Amino acid sequence: MSSDTASAAPRRTWLSNLFQGLQKMGRSLQLPIAVLPAAGILNRLGQPDVFGSDGLGWDRVAKVFVGAGGALLDGSIGLPLLFCVGVAIGMAKKSDGSTALAAVAGFLVYNGVLHQFPKDCGPDTVLQAGACIAKDGTAVAATYQNPGVFGGIVLGLLTAYFWQRFHRTKLVDWLGFFNGRRLVPIMMSGVAIVFAVLCAWAWPPIGDGLTSFSKKLVDLGSTGSGIFGVANRALLTIGLHQFLNTFVWFQFGDFTKPDGTVVHGDIPRFLAGDPTAGQFQTGFFPIMMFALPAAALAIAHTAKPHRRKEISGMMLSVGLTSFVTGITEPIEYSFLFIAPLLYAIHAVLTGVSMAVCWGLGAKDGFSFSAGLIDYCLNWNLATKPWLILIVGACFAVVYYALFRFVIVKFNLATPGREPEEIEQELEQGNVK
Structure with missing residues (x-):
C-alpha cells in the first residue's frame, strides 16, 4: 500500500465519522421539532382573535388551547x-428511558440554578419566558439568565456523552444501588450545575451585545429589516435569535390603541392595528410560505433516483409544515449541518426578502410564525398583503433554481445524495 493511499484512508474515515455525526445530530433535532406544528396551531387557536373574546368569544376554550400550545412553545x-431530551435520546447509542431521565434531571437542575440569578426586572414586572413582562403583557427588557434552546441542545449532548460513557459503570459493593443507569442522572446533576454557572457568568455580555445590535436596526428602515433577517437565520443555528427578537418584536416602538392602552413591540403593535408595524416580520412570509418549500422540492429532485420517492415524501412533509404553519426548522435542519453553504445562501436571501418587502410598502405580521395560517388570519390587518404572493412566487423560483444548481455543481450531500458507504451504514442501521 502506498503512503498516499494509507494517508487517504484515515482522512476518509475521519470525514465519514464527522458527516455521520452531523447527520445524527440533524436527525436528533427532528424529534423535538416534530412537536412544534401541533403546538403552533394550538397556540394560534387560543388567541383572542380566533376562539377568544375578539373572535368566537369562547374564552374558556381559548384558555385551554393557549395553555396547551404555550406549554410546548415556552422559551x-x-x-x-x-x-x-430529544438530542440526548437521538445522540446516545442504544438509548433507553434512563437516557431521557438523565436529560430531564440535568435540565431541571440547570434551569433551577439559572433562575436563582435573574436580571432585575423591577417592581412592576415579572420574569417570564426569558423576558421582563409588564402587567399589560408587553416585554420591557430581555433577560439573559436562560440560553433557551441552545442550552437545551448542549445539555442533551452532554447527557448523551455521559450516558454512553458511564451507563455500565459498577461502583463498590456498598454503593451498588447506584450502578450503571442509575448513576448517570446523579452525574448529570453535577454537570448541569457547572454548565448553569458558566451560562450565568457568560450570558449577560452576549445578551447585552445582541440587544444593543437590535436597537441599531430600528432606524435603518428596509436595510435594517434585511440585516435582521440575515442575523435571525444565522443566530437560529445556535438558539440565540430569541435575544435579537425580544427587543424588536416585543419592545421596539409604541402604539396607542383606541381605548388608550399603549402597546410596544413590532408584533403587539401590528396585532393592535398599528399601520406602521411589521418592519421585522413581513419579509418572512415569502420565505416560509414559498421559498423554503421550493428548496425542499429542489432537494427532492436532486436525490439519487432510487431514493427520490423516499426523499420526496419527507420533503413534501417539511415543505407543507413551512407553508402552513411557518415552522421552518424541519427543512432548515435537513440541510444546515450537511450542506452549510445552502444555509448561508438561505440566510442572505431571507435578508433580501425582508428588505424588498419593506421597501415595497408591504406590511404584515404574525402571532406565531409567517405561515399560511397567520397570513390568512391577519389579512385585514396587513398593508398590501397581495404583494407578498408576488414576491413569494419570485423567491420560490430563485430558491429552486439556485438550490438545485448549487447542490449539483458542488455535489452537496443533501438528503438522498449521501456517499455510498454512509448510505449503506444508514440502511444497515434501519434494518437493525
Whole structure:
C-alpha cells in the first residue's frame, strides 16, 4: 500500500465519522421539532382573535388551547426541555428511558440554578419566558439568565456523552444501588450545575451585545429589516435569535390603541392595528410560505433516483409544515449541518426578502410564525398583503433554481445524495 493511499484512508474515515455525526445530530433535532406544528396551531387557536373574546368569544376554550400550545412553545422551559431530551435520546447509542431521565434531571437542575440569578426586572414586572413582562403583557427588557434552546441542545449532548460513557459503570459493593443507569442522572446533576454557572457568568455580555445590535436596526428602515433577517437565520443555528427578537418584536416602538392602552413591540403593535408595524416580520412570509418549500422540492429532485420517492415524501412533509404553519426548522435542519453553504445562501436571501418587502410598502405580521395560517388570519390587518404572493412566487423560483444548481455543481450531500458507504451504514442501521 502506498503512503498516499494509507494517508487517504484515515482522512476518509475521519470525514465519514464527522458527516455521520452531523447527520445524527440533524436527525436528533427532528424529534423535538416534530412537536412544534401541533403546538403552533394550538397556540394560534387560543388567541383572542380566533376562539377568544375578539373572535368566537369562547374564552374558556381559548384558555385551554393557549395553555396547551404555550406549554410546548415556552422559551424558558418547554422548548429547551424538548430539545434536551430529544438530542440526548437521538445522540446516545442504544438509548433507553434512563437516557431521557438523565436529560430531564440535568435540565431541571440547570434551569433551577439559572433562575436563582435573574436580571432585575423591577417592581412592576415579572420574569417570564426569558423576558421582563409588564402587567399589560408587553416585554420591557430581555433577560439573559436562560440560553433557551441552545442550552437545551448542549445539555442533551452532554447527557448523551455521559450516558454512553458511564451507563455500565459498577461502583463498590456498598454503593451498588447506584450502578450503571442509575448513576448517570446523579452525574448529570453535577454537570448541569457547572454548565448553569458558566451560562450565568457568560450570558449577560452576549445578551447585552445582541440587544444593543437590535436597537441599531430600528432606524435603518428596509436595510435594517434585511440585516435582521440575515442575523435571525444565522443566530437560529445556535438558539440565540430569541435575544435579537425580544427587543424588536416585543419592545421596539409604541402604539396607542383606541381605548388608550399603549402597546410596544413590532408584533403587539401590528396585532393592535398599528399601520406602521411589521418592519421585522413581513419579509418572512415569502420565505416560509414559498421559498423554503421550493428548496425542499429542489432537494427532492436532486436525490439519487432510487431514493427520490423516499426523499420526496419527507420533503413534501417539511415543505407543507413551512407553508402552513411557518415552522421552518424541519427543512432548515435537513440541510444546515450537511450542506452549510445552502444555509448561508438561505440566510442572505431571507435578508433580501425582508428588505424588498419593506421597501415595497408591504406590511404584515404574525402571532406565531409567517405561515399560511397567520397570513390568512391577519389579512385585514396587513398593508398590501397581495404583494407578498408576488414576491413569494419570485423567491420560490430563485430558491429552486439556485438550490438545485448549487447542490449539483458542488455535489452537496443533501438528503438522498449521501456517499455510498454512509448510505449503506444508514440502511444497515434501519434494518437493525
